[in-house]
Structure formats: structure tokens, C-alpha cells
Amino acid sequence: MKKKLLALSLALAFTSTSSILHAEASINAGKEKAASCVSCHGDHGNSLVSTFPKLAGQNPSYIIKQLEAFKNSTRKNPMMNAIAAGLSYDDMTDIAAYYAVQEISANPLPVLNDDDEDEKPAGKKQTIEDLIALGSDLYRNGDLPREVSACIACHGPFGEGSKPAAFPALRSQHADYLIQTLTDFKNDTRSNNPENMMHMIAKKMTIEEIKAVSYRISMMK
Numbered sequence: 001m002k003k004k005l006l007a008l009s010l011a012l013a014f015t016s017t018s019s020i021l022h023a024e025a026s027i028n029a030g031k032e033k034a035a036s037c038v039s040c041h042g043d044h045g046n047s048l049v050s051t052f053p054k055l056a057g058q059n060p061s062y063i064i065k066q067l068e069a070f071k072n073s074t075r076k077n078p079m080m081n082a083i084a085a086g087l088s089y090d091d092m093t094d095i096a097a098y099y100a101v102q103e104i105s106a107n108p109l110p111v112l113n114d115d116d117e118d119e120k121p122a123g124k125k126q127t128i129e130d131l132i133a134l135g136s137d138l139y140r141n142g143d144l145p146r147e148v149s150a151c152i153a154c155h156g157p158f159g160e161g162s163k164p165a166a167f168p169a170l171r172s173q174h175a176d177y178l179i180q181t182l183t184d185f186k187n188d189t190r191s192n193n194p195e196n197m198m199h200m201i202a203k204k205m206t207i208e209e210i211k212a213v214s215y216r217i218s219m220m221k
């Protein structure tokens with residue numbers, strides 16, 4: 001009996017060591033395969049251009065899902081469609097494993113641009129703090145009468161998303177990319193599935209709400 005247990009625990013120890021080694025190999029391979037991504041997504045997946053999404057710390061299941069969607073053109077973007085066409089499923093898994101363990105960089109406080117100025121209520125000066133407070137409320141509570149679901153339900157209290165459900169992490173993403181992609185969901189230009197929940201949600205949001213929640217999320221760490 002004791003011998004059997006010993007054999008079993010040795011076998012278990014071996015399996016977990018080998019799966020750790022396998023994960024490490026995948027991360028190392030992913031780093032090499034991601035060399036061609038650096039020009040747009042930055043070192044370690046922290047892009048410097050605010051319309052190119054950061055990939056650092058993203059949930060691997062979500063990265064794989066998006067790369068597959070770009071490859072089969074259900075998510076359309078000319079640059080990414082061409083790039084994903086050349087990736088195998090193994091490449092995607094390795095690249096996702098690499099980005100998942102990188103740390104995302106923090107963003108500076110957003111600066112209001114001229115469009116935001118136009119939307120301030122007459123006679124009242126709307127500050128970036130006002131917009132972030134509006135975004136924070138929407139993120140946590142949604143707007144139930146208008147059927148805007150609370151983001152926290154799927155994207156988590158810290159914007160960490162959900163690995164098993166492939167819900168993306170959002171924290172510290174560039175505000176400009178968030179505004180652009182939420183607008184794409186709203187206009188049906190981003191879609192990889194007819195039942196995409198983000199369509200229903202973004203359609204009910206105003207442009208001001210999209211900006212507010214994007215500014216808020218860009219500040220989450």
C-alpha cells in the first residue's frame with residue numbers, strides 16, 4: 001500500500017513538473033514567435049501607439065479566440081487578418097502563453113480633447129474627473145432601465161476578465177483603443193459571432209458613456 005502511494009505521488013510529481021516545463025517551453029517559443037508583433041504591440045505587449053491594443057497580461061483564451069477570428073476573417077482588420085493567416089493553432093497558443101505572463105503598463109491620466117468639450121452640459125464645466133466618475137458608475141452598476149449591463153459582471157472588479165470564459169481583461173488598456181473598439185461593436189463593424197454580447201451592450205451606450213467608461217478602464221490597474 002505504502003509503495004503504491006509512493007509510486008502514485010512520484011507519478012503526480014512527475015506530471016506536474018513536466019507540465020510546468022511544457023508551459024515554460026511554450027512561453028519561450030511564444031516570445032520568439034511574437035518578435036514580428038513588437039513593431040505594433042510594443043515590447044512585452046505594451047504598445048506605445050494608443051490605437052494599437054496592449055496584449056500584456058491578456059487572458060490567453062481570449063488572445064487565441066481573437067487570433068482565430070482574425071484568421072477566419074470573422075473579425076475584420078486588414079493588418080491582423082494578414083498576420084493571423086500565417087499563424088498555426090500552436091503558434092497562437094505559444095504567443096498567448098507569452099503575452100499572458102507579461103505585466104501591463106499603466107497609463108497617464110487622459111486629457112480631454114475637443115470632442116469631449118462639445119459634450120459638456122451648457123454652463124457647466126465637465127472635467128476628466130466627472131467623466132471618470134460617470135464611467136466608474138457605469139462599469140459597476142450598468143444602467144438597468146436602459147438595459148446596459150454592468151461591465152463588472154463579466155470583466156471583473158479589477159478589469160481582469162475571466163480566463164475560463166475567455167472574457168478579455170480590460171484594465172490599463174489604451175483609452176483610444178477602447179473607444180474605437182466599443183464604437184466598432186456599436187456600429188456592427190466588429191463582430192466575430194452573431195450573438196456577440198458586446199453588440200447588444202454597446203448599441204445602448206451613448207458616445208459620452210463609451211468615452212467615460214473607456215477613460216475609467218484605462219486607469220484601472
Ligand code: HEC
Binds near residue numbers: 034077080181
Ligand atoms: C502592423 C501593425 C500590427 C502588427 C505587426 C500586429 N498587430 Fe495585432 N493588432 C493591430 C491592430 C491595429 C489591432 C486592432 C484591430 C481592431 O481594431 O480590431 C490588433 C489587434 C490584435 C489582437 C486583438 C486584441 C484585443 O484586445 O482584442 C491580437 C490578439 C493581436 N493583435 C495579436 C497580434 C500578434 C500575435 C501579432 C504578431 C504575430 C500582431 N498582432 C501583429 C496591429 C498589428
Ligand code: HEC
Binds near residue numbers: 139152168169197213
Ligand atoms: C455578459 C458579459 C459581458 C458584459 C456584461 C460586458 N462584456 Fe465586454 N466583452 C464580453 C465578451 C465575451 C467580449 C469578447 C467579445 C469578442 O470575442 O469579440 C467582450 C469584449 C469587450 C471589449 C473588447 C476588449 C478588447 O481587448 O478588444 C471591451 C472594450 C468591452 N468588452 C467593454 C465592456 C464594457 C465597457 C462593458 C459594460 C458597459 C462590458 N464590456 C460588459 C462580455 C461582456
